[in-house]
Amino acid sequence: MSDTPASARSGAPAKRTAQVRPATEGWTQKKDAEGRPLLQFASPKRGKPPVHLADLTPAERVEKVKELGLPGFRAKQLATHYFTHYTSDPAHMTDLPAGQRDELVAGMLPPLLTEVRRLETDRGDTIKFLWRLHDGALVESVLMRYPGRITLCVSSQAGCGMNCPFCATGQAGLTRNMSTAEIVEQIVRANRLIAEGGLGGKKADDHSMERVSNIVFMGMGEPLANYKRVMDAVRVMIAPQPEGLGMSARGITVSTVGLVPAINKLADEDIPVTFALSLHAPDDQLRDELIPVNSRWKVDEALDAARGYFEKTGRRVSIEYALIKDMNDHPWRADLLAEKLNARGRGWVHVNPIPLNPTPGSIWTASEKDVQDEFVRRLNDAGIPTTLRDTRGKEIDGACGQLVATTEDEAAAAAMA
Numbered sequence: 260m261s262d263t264p265a266s267a268r269s270g271a272p273a274k275r276t277a278q279v280r281p282a283t284e285g286w287t288q289k290k291d292a293e294g295r296p297l298l299q300f301a302s303p304k305r306g307k308p309p310v311h312l313a314d315l316t317p318a319e320r321v322e323k324v325k326e327l328g329l330p331g332f333r334a335k336q337l338a339t340h341y342f343t344h345y346t347s348d349p350a351h352m353t354d355l356p357a358g359q360r361d362e363l364v365a366g367m368l369p370p371l372l373t374e375v376r377r378l379e380t381d382r383g384d385t386i387k388f389l390w391r392l393h394d395g396a397l398v399e400s401v402l403m404r405y406p407g408r409i410t411l412c413v414s415s416q417a418g419c420g421m422n423c424p425f426c427a428t429g430q431a432g433l434t435r436n437m438s439t440a441e442i443v444e445q446i447v448r449a450n451r452l453i454a455e456g457g458l459g460g461k462k463a464d465d466h467s468m469e470r471v472s473n474i475v476f477m478g479m480g481e482p483l484a485n486y487k488r489v490m491d492a493v494r495v496m497i498a499p500q501p502e503g504l505g506m507s508a509r510g511i512t513v514s515t516v517g518l519v520p521a522i523n524k525l526a527d528e529d530i531p532v533t534f535a536l537s538l539h540a541p542d543d544q545l546r547d548e549l550i551p552v553n554s555r556w557k558v559d560e561a562l563d564a565a566r567g568y569f570e571k572t573g574r575r576v577s578i579e580y581a582l583i584k585d586m587n588d589h590p591w592r593a594d595l596l597a598e599k600l601n602a603r604g605r606g607w608v609h610v611n612p613i614p615l616n617p618t619p620g621s622i623w624t625a626s627e628k629d630v631q632d633e634f635v636r637r638l639n640d641a642g643i644p645t646t647l648r649d650t651r652g653k654e655i656d657g658a659c660g661q662l663v664a665t666t667e668d669e670a671a672a673a674a675m676a
């Protein structure tokens with residue numbers, strides 16, 4: 260299909276002509292030998308995090324407990340403490356033999372995340388956590404209460420190797436992949452906080468037991484670049500309690516900037532997670548600059564893979580589209596996006612435009628309200644269900660592509676080490 264907009268082909272006058280090109284601000288993008296933005300797919304070798312119960316299958320947990328000199332059934336007791344009571348504290352595990360409790364917990368539930376800081380919005384219904392991993396790497400997660408659900412945005416890598424020029428996380432490159440248990444532990448820690456009443460916004464007369472209901476892999480990292488650990492973490496999330504967290508796969512959103520072979524693999528997993536493609540541009544000319552991985556897999560290939568995901572799973576796909584003033588918010592781009600989505604069938608996709616944070620003086624700033632509305636209207640009129648997404652978390656730099664440890668965070672982490 261041509262990337263020339265339908266409006267241009269039909270001779271209709273373009274409403275807006277300004278075209279801001281993506282460029283980094285205040286930092287230099289690392290380049291490869293050919294001068295293209297460097298993409299890092301492999302995790303740099305670093306000391307591995309300690310093996311944790313959440314890294315193991317139920318059978319492996321039993322084996323490990325036996326190695327520690329205890330009967331295998333203790334594994335299930337430990338899993339119950341961890342996945343249903345969200346505790347790793349031996350003092351709470353009175354059903355375990357007192358003499359061996361500490362050793363068992365040290366062997367099976369080693370500490371993985373040290374909380375460095377916690378930022379809350381005024382009402383306390385959005386909380387950003389900064390965690391230090393065992394080797395000093397820093398990652399973040401954001402907990403958000405919405406009506407009827409509690410969502411946790413989790414990280415899957417420390418840093419990111421995808422080098423997107425707008426993204427704070429991508430600037431420092433990929434530090435390393437997170438382990439399965441490090442990914443899961445973010446949820447357990449959030450659930451612990453919720454159980455302790457630490458998340459604001461709960462009505463005084465609501466006495467229900469609450470926990471994280473939805474997961475979005477939109478924190479630090481490209482989840483599909485850490486495929487095996489992310490999928491193992493998803494399996495732990497959906498395994499029934501007490502062997503896992505007993506969550507619904509449909510409440511878990513795996514997003515990607517478009518690693519096509521991994522999207523195809525995900526479609527074959529037979530796990531009905533929600534799949535989101537962070538597209539941000541419908542034309543290769545812009546997307547090559549905006550999302551460097553587009554040099555490997557083009558817009559049409561990514562959309563074909565997304566459509567393939569729908570065909571295999573029957574799950575409607577989300578297209579994420581950050582609206583950036585004069586860069587990707589042109590009416591013709593809305594039309595081209597609609598054209599490309601409709602060319603692949605009806606009813607398989609919806610679009611979530613996300614207004615970027617307003618940043619005065621930056622080329623990376625929010626589209627104007629009327630431009631946002633026009634973009635949404637054109638897609639809806641073309642039959643593509645489109646809704647502007649909540650940008651919750653922006654007050655605390657927790658919106659997508661905003662998660663990055665600041666020098667202040669690093670100083671706080673160093674002071675704790």
Ligand code: SF4
Nearest residue numbers: 419421422423426429
């Ligand atoms: S936008 Fe996403 S994929 Fe791109 S560098 Fe940032 S975290 Fe990585």
